[in-house]
Amino acid sequence: xxxxxxxxxxxxxxxxxxxxxxxxxxxxxxxxxxxxxxxxxxxxxxxxxxxxxxxxxxxxxxxxxxxxxxxxxxxxxxxxxxxxxxxxxxxxxxxxxxxxxxxxxxxxxxxxxxxxxxxxxxxxxxxxxxxxxxxxxxxxxxxxxxxxxxxxxxxxxxxxxxxxxxxxxxxxxxxxxxxxxxxxxxxxxxxxxxxxxxxxxxxxxxxxxxxxxxxxxxxxxxxxxxxxxxxxxxxxxxxxxxxxxxxxxxxxxxxxxxxxxxxxxxxxxxxxxxxxxxxxxxxxxxxxxxxxxxxxxxxxxxxxxxxxxxxxxxxxxxxxxxxxxxxxxxxxxxxxxxxxxxxxxxxxxxxxxxxxxxxxxxxxxxxxxxxxxxxxxxxxxxxxxxxxxxxxxxxxxxxxxxxxxxxxxxxxxxxxxxxxxxxxxxxxxxxxxxxxxxxxxxxxxxxxxxxxxxxxxxxxxxxxxxxxxxxxxxxxxxxxxxxxxxxxxxxxxxxxxxxxxxxxxxxxxxxxxxxxxxxxxxxxxxxxxxxxxxxxxxxxxxxxxxxxxxxxxxxxxxxxxxxxxxxxxxxxxxxxxxxxxxxxxxxxxxxxxxxxxxxxxxxxxxxxxxxxxxxxxxxxxxxxxxxxxxxxxxxxxxxxxxxxxxxxxxxxxxxxxxxxxxxxxxxxxxxxxxxxxxxxxxxxxxxxxxxxxxxxxxxxxxxxxxxxxxxxxxxxxxx
Numbered sequence: 207x208x209x210x211x212x213x214x215x216x217x218x219x220x221x222x223x224x225x226x227x228x229x230x231x232x233x234x235x236x237x238x239x240x241x242x243x244x245x246x247x248x249x250x251x252x253x254x255x256x257x258x259x260x261x262x263x264x265x266x267x268x269x270x271x272x273x274x275x276x277x278x279x280x281x282x283x284x285x286x287x288x289x290x291x292x293x294x295x296x297x298x299x300x301x302x303x304x305x306x307x308x309x310x311x312x313x314x315x316x317x318x319x320x321x322x323x324x325x326x327x328x329x330x331x332x333x334x335x336x337x338x339x340x341x342x343x344x345x346x347x348x349x350x351x352x353x354x355x356x357x358x359x360x361x362x363x364x365x366x367x368x369x370x371x372x373x374x375x376x377x378x379x380x381x382x383x384x385x386x387x388x389x390x391x392x393x394x395x396x397x398x399x400x401x402x403x404x405x406x407x408x409x410x411x412x413x414x415x416x417x418x419x420x421x422x423x424x425x426x427x428x429x430x431x432x433x434x435x436x437x438x439x440x441x442x443x444x445x446x447x448x449x450x451x452x453x454x455x456x457x458x459x460x461x462x463x464x465x466x467x468x469x470x471x472x473x474x475x476x477x478x479x480x481x482x483x484x485x486x487x488x489x490x491x492x493x494x495x496x497x498x499x500x501x502x503x504x505x506x507x508x509x510x511x512x513x514x515x516x517x518x519x520x521x522x523x524x525x526x527x528x529x530x531x532x533x534x535x536x537x538x539x540x541x542x543x544x545x546x547x548x549x550x551x552x553x554x555x556x557x558x559x560x561x562x563x564x565x566x567x568x569x570x571x572x573x574x575x576x577x578x579x580x581x582x583x584x585x586x587x588x589x590x591x592x593x594x595x596x597x598x599x600x601x602x603x604x605x606x607x608x609x610x611x612x613x614x615x616x617x618x619x620x621x622x623x624x625x626x627x628x629x630x631x632x633x634x635x636x637x638x639x640x641x642x643x644x645x646x647x648x649x650x651x652x653x654x655x656x657x658x659x660x661x662x663x664x665x666x667x668x669x670x671x672x673x674x675x676x677x678x679x680x681x682x683x684x685x686x687x688x689x690x691x692x693x694x695x696x697x698x699x700x701x702x703x704x705x706x707x708x709x710x711x712x713x714x715x716x717x718x719x720x721x722x723x724x725x726x727x728x729x730x731x732x733x734x735x736x737x738x739x740x741x742x743x744x745x746x747x748x749x750x751x752x753x754x755x756x757x758x759x760x761x762x763x764x765x766x767x768x769x770x771x772x773x774x775x776x777x778x779x780x781x782x783x784x785x786x787x788x789x790x791x792x793x794x795x796x797x798x799x800x801x802x803x804x805x806x807x808x809x810x811x812x813x814x815x816x817x818x819x820x821x822x823x824x825x826x827x828x829x830x831x832x833x834x835x836x837x838x839x840x841x842x843x844x845x846x847x848x849x850x851x852x853x854x855x856x857x858x859x860x861x862x863x864x865x866x867x868x869x870x871x872x873x874x875x876x877x878x879x880x881x882x883x884x885x886x887x888x889x890x891x892x893x894x895x896x897x898x899x900x901x902x903x904x905x906x907x908x909x910x911x912x913x914x915x916x917x918x919x920x921x922x923x924x925x
Contacts, residue, residue, distance in 0.1 A: 244270040244580065245293070245300035247286060247336075249277055249307035251317040252356075257363040258306060264370050270580070273298065282313050283320040287336055294339045294348075302543060302579045303336060305353040306362065308493075309486050317357065321486055324571030327564060331486045331510040332571040345567050347550070350543030352505070352579035355485045355493050364499035368472045369578045372504045378470045382438025383584045386415050389431060391446020391479075392422030392455045395517065395729075395814050398445025398478075399423065401524040405443075408528075409535040412615075414592040422446070422455035431458050438471030440583060442503070445527065447515070448479035450490045455809065460494040463502050472504040474542060474583060476530065478523035480515070483508040483574040492576045505542055505577025513572070514565050517814060522565040526553055526573075534583070543579025588682025589624060589644075590617045591674045596687035597654055600694040603897070604661050607690065611655035614686065616674060618644035624678040628652050632670035634659040635688050654688060664897045665693025665861065695771045695859040699764060703740045703854050713757035714745040715839070720779075723748040724849035728781040728812030735854040736777035736816040744839040744850035749781075750788075752847060754840040759853070761835040763798070764827075768903050769860035772827035774804070774835065776856040777816045781848030782839075784810040790851060791838035794823045796830040812848065827858075866898040868915050876919050884915055 244265055252258050253276045265272050275289060293299050307314075309321040309331075324330040325343060337347035356362045377383065388406065390398035399421050406417045418434050420426035435442060444453050452459035475495050483492040483506060492506035513523055529552040533545035550570055553559050559566045592615045601607035618624050628640040638653040654672055668690040676682050701707050706717045719740055722733040726749050735741045742759055744750055766772055774794070782790040785807055792805040804821045827833045839850050868876040870883035880898070887896035887907045899907040901914040 240269040240580075240582070242270055242301040242580070243298060244272045244302045244304070245290070246272065246274045247277060247290075247303060247305045247319060248274055249314060249317045249319055250279065252306050252359070252362055255359050255362065257359060257366040261366045261370070264373075265580070268373070270302075273300075277314045277319060279316045280313055281320075283322055283335075286314075286319070290336060290349075291339060300349055303349050303351045304578060304580075305333060305336070305351070306356070308355050308357050311486075319353075324568065326568040326571050328511050328568040328572055330568060330572035331484060331574070333574065334571050345570055346554070347547060347570070350541070350547055350579040352543055352575040352577050352581075353485065354496070354578075355576050356497060357489075360499070361497040365496045365504075365577070367499070368496070368502070368504045369581060371470060372472055372584065373582055375584050377438075377584075379438050380586070382471045382473075383440050384415050384586045385418065385434075385437070385439045386410050386441040387418040387420060387431070387434040387439040387443070389426065389442070389444040389446070389453065389456050389458075389477075390419070390421040390423070392809055393446060393812075394423055394817060395812065396446050396515065396520050397524050401445060401527055402443065405528060405531050409531050411593040411595065413535060414586070414590045420456050426456045428457050428462055431456050432462060432466065435466055436468045436471075438468060438473075440473040442473060442475045443527065444475075444477035444479060444508075445523070446479055448477070448482050448491070450481040450484040450487050452482070452491050453477070453479065460489070460491060463491075463494045463498055466498070466501040468502070469500040472502070474577075474581075475503040475506045475508075476527075477508040478513055478527060480509060480512045482506075483510045483576060485510060485574060485576060492574075496576050503577075505575060505581050507542070507546065507573065507575045507577070509572040510574045511572050514568075519565075522553070522559060522563075522569060525556060525559070526550075526569065529553060540583045540585065541579070542577065542581045542583065543575060546573070546575060586682075587619055588679070589626060589674070589676035589684075590619050590682055591615070591684050591686065592617070596672075596689060598689045598691075599656060600691040602694070602696070603663065603665055603692055607656055607660060607692075611653055614652045614654060614674070615649050616644065616652055617649040618646055620646065620676075620679060620681060622646060622678075624676050626650070627675045627677050628654075628672060629675075630654070630670050630672045630688070632668075632688075633657070634663075634668070634690075635670045635672065637672070654686070656688075656690065660690060660692075663690070663692045664895070667691055693771075693861045695773050695861055697857055698769055698860045698862060699858040701761075701856040702737060703735055703742065703856070704738050706740075707762065709742065709762060710758070710760040711742075712759070713754070713839070714750070715742065715757065715759045716746055717742050718746055720746045720852055721748075724781065724847075725749070726848070727783070727846040728810070728848045729814040731781075731849045732779050732816070732852055736779075737855055741779075741852045741854045742837075743852040748849070749847035750839055750842060750850040752842060752844045754842040756789075756791075756838050756840045758839075759837045759851070760798075761856075763832040763834060764858060765831050766827045766833045766858070766860065767829060767831045768862060769858070770824065770828045771861045772822075772824045772833075773859040774819075774821045774823050774856075775859055776819050777854040778819045779813045779816050779849075779852035779854075780807075781812050781850060782807050782810070783842075783846050783848055787845060788842040788848070789838075789840060791836075792819075792821065793836040793838060794826045795834045795836070796826050796832060798832065798834050801836060802826050810848075816854070828860075866900040866903075866911075868898055868901055868918050870895070870898045876915070881915075881919065884912075888912070 307319040337349040337351040338344040339348045388402035447454040495503040495506045529549035533548040597612040670688040720731040793801040870880045
């Protein structure tokens with residue numbers, strides 16, 4: 207086993223440095239030799255063990271100059287730092303420090319290495335002082351540092367195996383190195399979802415990564431996280447609330463980690479949330495990720511104490527996420543420790559933060575890498591095609607369709623020149639620059655667009671597959687789907703709240719301008735609408751009441767007779783306690799008596815900005831002449847009060863039924879040829895070739911259409 211690992215380690219090569227990195231590194235392991243002084247500070251129980259010997263041999267084979275400090279039991283953290291400082295300024299000065307062992311306090315034991323307590327206001331559990339060589343109260347790291355926070359040899363073997371597996375570059379599924387998963391708290395105030403979206407748009411999509419979004423506010427849950435990790439994901443990123451025993455929403459616990467089966471597909475787990483890397487606890491969440499054998503993560507990076515959260519306080523962590531991915535994708539620094547150093551350096555240089563800001567030092571101290579600081583994350587090989595998503599276009603029958611085209615960048619990330627070919631399996635898709643030869647590292651732009659044929663399509667869903675083929679080696683062959691939806695919902699009826707639509711109100715529901723009041727708990731009301739001044743709100747002057755029964759705002763009847771695919775959209779500013787105590791609902795009815803719940807709060811909601819809401823109400827509203835909308839405040843209990851509902855810019859989106867002409871062959875009149883076509887379409891939906899038969903616009907060719915068809919037969923078409 208050791209010989210196999212060492213062989214794979216030799217295959218792993220070229221260092222991705224901080225300033226002079228190659229443009230790409232292959233998934234089979236970066237080629238060349240890696241260099242640097244690598245200091246291992248190990249509790250004495252681990253020094254001569256098989257897993258640490260295996261790790262040392264592998265790192266040495268890669269090109270590192272590895273030394274080990276065997277820390278006797280009872281050694282203070284200050285003494286350990288003094289030893290490191292003795293190397294600083296000499297040829298043996300370390301560029302990487304790996305601490306091997308958990309911690310039990312300020313001095314070592316036979317299987318632990320002591321931690322520090324940060325000098326910032328958070329008093330964070332930290333290893334940072336070991337990496338700071340400028341003396342005094344220095345908190346700027348000079349050395350990339352990480353910790354194998356293990357309690358026994360089995361834990362150590364697990365993290366060594368996973369680390370070397372990632373760096374060997376030989377994977378059961380080579381494509382997993384192109385997968386990233388982003389988890390966002392249901393607390394939209396955190397801004398995790400918008401930060402993740404920015405990272406995906408700015409870095410992941412252009413690099414042809416497949417990004418999986420699991421957002422609590424959109425229903426993402428534990429099962430989604432498990433599926434993503436088991437499928438293989440190089441990055442797993444969480445932003446939101448947590449404790450030392452796991453993430454809150456999407457929820458994930460140590461037991462969920464233990465139930466994973468992602469053997470051989472390990473990645474970096476990174477999060478900005480509270481306490482998950484609190485490694486001086488018995489076993490924190492991050493330690494479980496690295497200690498589990500044949501599952502979990504190769505490295506875990508997060509906070510050892512409470513991060514800054516609530517309102518604008520989240521922003522410092524949001525920026526660190528952006529800076530971290532900038533290290534990978536702009537700087538080409540794919541070693542985790544140095545990449546994190548660059549992220550911290552950018553925060554230090556950020557004019558909104560910098561050395562004097564209260565967040566900066568604390569974030570330096572609390573964020574802890576549980577893993578190898580030299581861990582080199584792999585990059586994909588072969589022909590790469592960016593973006594990694596297909597083209598999704600939509601519009602009404604006859605066009606125009608948006609977007610009409612997408613430009614893909616084909617890059618040669620192989621060892622030699624390749625020939626590429628791009629083809630579509632449908633004639634309504636056109637390919638420009640669909641073939642060519644690419645030298646090593648070169649790229650070409652391929653434009654995929656819709657032809658005029660698409661303008662003849664009736665309402666419906668259409669798909670085409672576009673194949674990108676590396677005809678030389680077939681490494682990186684891939685497919686991008688083109689999706690065209692014709693007859694998509696568009697704004698049909700709107701209530702912008704510029705004037706009162708005179709809906710039915712109960713209790714403290716009212717129309718007008720909110721005053722910014724309330725917020726006994728959570729956030730206060732807004733001071734104006736999303737657009738304009740006015741809204742419908744529950745108590746525009748403050749919070750909802752205790753012990754409130756269900757209290758409704760109900761719209762007037764909305765005519766959806768000629769509408770299909772009906773959707774409800776509106777802007778929401780809502781404060782409500784979790785449903786164990788208080789409730790808020792959105793409901794819909796097509797008779798004003800029987801109501802269907804389309805939404806209710808599943809957790810505490812405390813909006814601090816307007817949030818767009820979108821609900822499919824087609825099952826209740828399609829084709830109905832009297833559709834009613836209802837927002838409900840209550841019931842509430844006797845305890846905490848929040849600001850309640852504020853509603854603006856209510857819209858009904860739908861597909862407007864189009865009346866057919868009866869002229870199936872489009873020759874200008876309705877005759878026996880058209881009658882035969884009408885017979886074939888009778889009883890079918892009025893899509894595609896059957897659309898001319900839907901003269902009444904009801905969506906189905908039926909007896910009403912037959913009556914109208916007979917009336918126009920023998921005469922000119924009704925266009």
